[in-house]
Amino acid sequence: xxxxxxxxxxxxxxxxxxxxxxxxxxxxxxxxxxxxxxxxxxxxxxxxxxxxxxxxxxxxxxxxxxxxxxxxxxxxxxxxxxxxxxxxxxxxxxxxxxxxxxxxxxxxxxxxxxxxxxxxxxxxxxxxxxxxxxxxxxxxxxxxxxxxxxxxxxxxxxxxxxxxxxxxxxxxxxxxxxxxxxxxxxxxxxxxxxxxxxxxxxxxxxxxx
Amino acid sequence: xxxxxxxxxxxxxxxxxxxxxxxxxxxxxxxxxxxxxxxxxxxxxxxxxxxxxxxxxxxxxxxxxxxxxxxxxxxxxxxxxxx
Ligand SMILES: [Zn+2]
Numbered sequence: 001x002x003x004x005x006x007x008x009x010x011x012x013x014x015x016x017x018x019x020x021x022x023x024x025x026x027x028x029x030x031x032x033x034x035x036x037x038x039x040x041x042x043x044x045x046x047x048x049x050x051x052x053x054x055x056x057x058x059x060x061x062x063x064x065x066x067x068x069x070x071x072x073x074x075x076x077x078x079x080x081x082x083x084x085x086x087x088x089x090x091x092x093x094x095x096x097x098x099x100x101x102x103x104x105x106x107x108x109x110x111x112x113x114x115x116x117x118x119x120x121x122x123x124x125x126x127x128x129x130x131x132x133x134x135x136x137x138x139x140x141x142x143x144x145x146x147x148x149x150x151x152x153x154x155x156x157x158x159x160x161x162x163x164x165x166x167x168x169x170x171x172x173x174x175x176x177x178x179x180x181x182x183x184x185x186x187x188x189x190x191x192x193x194x195x196x197x198x199x200x201x202x203x204x205x206x207x208x209x
Numbered sequence: 210x211x212x213x214x215x216x217x218x219x220x221x222x223x224x225x226x227x228x229x230x231x232x233x234x235x236x237x238x239x240x241x242x243x244x245x246x247x248x249x250x251x252x253x254x255x256x257x258x259x260x261x262x263x264x265x266x267x268x269x270x271x272x273x274x275x276x277x278x279x280x281x282x283x284x285x286x287x288x289x290x291x292x
Contacts, residue, residue, distance in 0.1 A: 022285045023285060025281065025285060026278055026281065026285075029281075030274075033269065033273065033274060033277065034267075034269055037269055037270075037273065038267055041267075047270050051270060051273060051276070054273075054277070055276070055277055055280050058277060058281060059280070059281065059284055062281070062284060062285070063284075110215065110218070110219060111218075112215075112218065113218055113221070113250045113253075113254070114250075114253070115246050115249070115250070116246075116249045116253070117245055117246070117249060118245060118248075118249050118252075119249045119252040119253040119256065121252065121256055122256055122260060124259070124260065124263055126260075127260065127263050127265045127266065128265075132260075133265060133266050136257075136260055136261050136266050137266060137267065140261060140267075151261075155258050155261060155262055156261055156262055156266075156267060158262065161226075161228075176222070176223065176228075179222055180219075180221070180222035180223070183221070183222050183225075183254055183257075183258065184218065184221065184222070184254070186254075186257050186261070187250065187253055187254045187257055190253075190257050191253045191257075194256075194257070194260075
């Protein structure tokens with residue numbers, strides 16, 4: 001029996017695709033669908049457009065597969081194709097974007113977090129509530145672009161710092177600075193909102209059942 | 210060495226990632242042990258990172274995979290005529 005394709009390394013799958021087994025491309029990209037979509041969404045901010053960018057990126061990656069260097073990471077290569085696709089699409093759209101794609105004039109100004117005496121942990125079960133999911137999505141979407149991208153790759157897609165740097169074509173120190181700012185911006189904005197979604201503390205000792 | 214709260218906030222992210230130098234980490238740790246404000250900043254930041262990383266927060270649109278693979282099929286089916 002043949003081992004399932006998922007057990008093959010990406011390098012082996014890519015080599016096989018280039019040798020003509022093009023159907024394996026379906027298997028190759030399956031683990032990366034979410035990351036590519038999330039990156040597209042971080043630019044386009046609109047689900048339909050993001051999906052279109054993601055599809056286009058996967059198609060372009062397939063057509064360019066022979067240029068992929070086997071010693072590099074397939075995921076970061078895919079992300080850079082996605083970024084290029086999203087950027088070129090934004091350039092074609094006529095709406096003028098005031099915010100620069102690559103810098104934040106306030107980058108040197110420190111961000112003060114929301115201050116509180118103690119934090120009652122919000123458990124993952126809280127995510128079963130649409131309200132809580134929506135609050136989180138909106139806060140991340142509202143981050144300035146350069147912070148949103150780093151945050152999505154590092155903390156949502158869980159790439160490491162150097163993978164993130166490579167994908168965004170920025171330096172490792174820039175990733176760290178932007179990630180730090182993104183996290184504190186979210187802390188500042190989300191802490192009061194999330195706290196408000198939790199049951200009031202004064203009811204803590206009332207035996208409900 | 211003693212550092213104030215504002216300095217600690219500047220280290221929160223790297224503290225979470227464990228990428229501070231041993232000396233700085235100890236300094237921050239020392240402060241956190243005695244400062245409930247900074248501890249709450251750390252706890253809430255960490256909590257938010259864990260929540261946003263949960264797959265339920267950012268989901269693929271329904272049918273995303275099906276549509277993607279259907280579109281790829283059109284591309285993959287003919288014998289590839291790469292340039
Ligand atoms: Zn403090």
